[in-house]
Amino acid sequence: MKKIDYNRVLLKFSGEALAGGKRFGIDNEVLDYITDEILSLNEYDLDLGIVIGGGNIFRGVDITTEGVNRIRADYMGMLGTVINGIAIQDYLIRKNAKARVMSAVRMDEVAEPMIIRKAEEYFEEGYIIIFTGGTGRPFFSTDSGAALRAAEIDADLLIKATKVDGVYSDDPEKNKEAKLYKKLDYKTAIHDKLGVMDTTAFSLCEDNEIPIMVYNMMNSGALKESLISENVGTLITKGG
Numbered sequence: 570m571k572k573i574d575y576n577r578v579l580l581k582f583s584g585e586a587l588a589g590g591k592r593f594g595i596d597n598e599v600l601d602y603i604t605d606e607i608l609s610l611n612e613y614d615l616d617l618g619i620v621i622g623g624g625n626i627f628r629g630v631d632i633t634t635e636g637v638n639r640i641r642a643d644y645m646g647m648l649g650t651v652i653n654g655i656a657i658q659d660y661l662i663r664k665n666a667k668a669r670v671m672s673a674v675r676m677d678e679v680a681e682p683m684i685i686r687k688a689e690e691y692f693e694e695g696y697i698i699i700f701t702g703g704t705g706r707p708f709f710s711t712d713s714g715a716a717l718r719a720a721e722i723d724a725d726l727l728i729k730a731t732k733v734d735g736v737y738s739d740d741p742e743k744n745k746e747a748k749l750y751k752k753l754d755y756k757t758a759i760h761d762k763l764g765v766m767d768t769t770a771f772s773l774c775e776d777n778e779i780p781i782m783v784y785n786m787m788n789s790g791a792l793k794e795s796l797i798s799e800n801v802g803t804l805i806t807k808g809g
Contacts, residue, residue: 573796575725577616577692580607581715582730584622584653586786593625595656604660606786607697609793611666616692618722619699620715621657623649643707647674650711654701655679667696673705673714685721692722712766716773727779728795729766730786735803736765753805765805774805781805 582603589596610617626649654670661668669691672680680701681687688698703714712729719727736758739747755775759768765783774781784795784802795801 571613573613573615575613575615575796577618577722577724578610578726578728578796579618579620579715579719579722579724580728580730580792581620581712582622582786583711584624584626584649586625586730586732587621587653587656588625591625595625595653600656600660602789603786604657604664604666606789606792607657607661608664608666609790610796612793613796616722617697618688618692618718618724619654619657619697620711620718621650621653621699621701622711623647623651623653625649626652640707643703643709644674647701647703647705650701650703651676651680654699657699661697667694668699669696670699670701673700673702688722709769710767712770713773716766716770716779719779720773720777724779726782726796727774728782728784728792730792731765731783732785732787734785734788735783736763736805738763750803751799753803754808755805758805765803771805775807778807 587595587599589599623646627645651672658668658670670680671683671688673683675682683700691698700718703709703711704717715727733741734749736750736753737747741747755771758765759771782795782802782804784791791801
């Protein structure tokens with residue numbers, strides 16, 4: 570395996586990414602593609618953790634506008650992340666990878682409790698760990714959950730998969746003049762409200778000095794290239 574600058578990486582996907590062209594649910598072709606991209610990192614010598622959202626199963630933000638209690642809606646969203654995590658685990662295992670699902674919300678029949686000491690043991694044994702259940706508490710996004718897990722496992726890099734080539738100064742679909750940043754610092758990303766991650770996630774990464782890489786998951790091979798090439802994605806660090 571090739572040695573790179575990172576020893577441990579946390580990869581964050583949105584739940585909506587798994588839906589593909591569907592409004593809800595899981596697109597098997599997309600799941601197959603995403604797990605192939607994940608396994609392309611086997612070329613490198615690193616530990617890999619994954620955080621997956623649940624928006625393709627349930628979006629708590631949407632239902633709260635219809636009168637459902639925000640706390641209950643957030644917990645329902647956490648359950649959606651577990652469903653997605655199990656699906657990713659199944660595809661990885663089918664492809665002869667070692668994978669474990671850990672959840673911040675206890676459901677022992679389908680996922681193990683989120684215990685950092687146990688996660689460390691799994692990393693040592695070569696497992697890919699899929700962290701689900703968000704933070705286990707309401708009012709936190711899955712981006713914040715990803716930043717928290719990255720800090721807990723002492724990740725060298727947090728990668729956020731998106732459907733655009735990186736971080737832009739404005740929405741590139743609405744503004745053709747929007748600038749693509751190759752490098753940014755946390756404070757600029759927060760101050761300019763660039764919308765890639767929420768303030769809590771940025772602050773957690775800044776406090777723990779965890780760089781954030783934002784890349785386009787729709788480009789085959791971009792995930793692997795993002796770890797070695799400055800021409801892929803946007804890198805967010807303390808110094809920019």
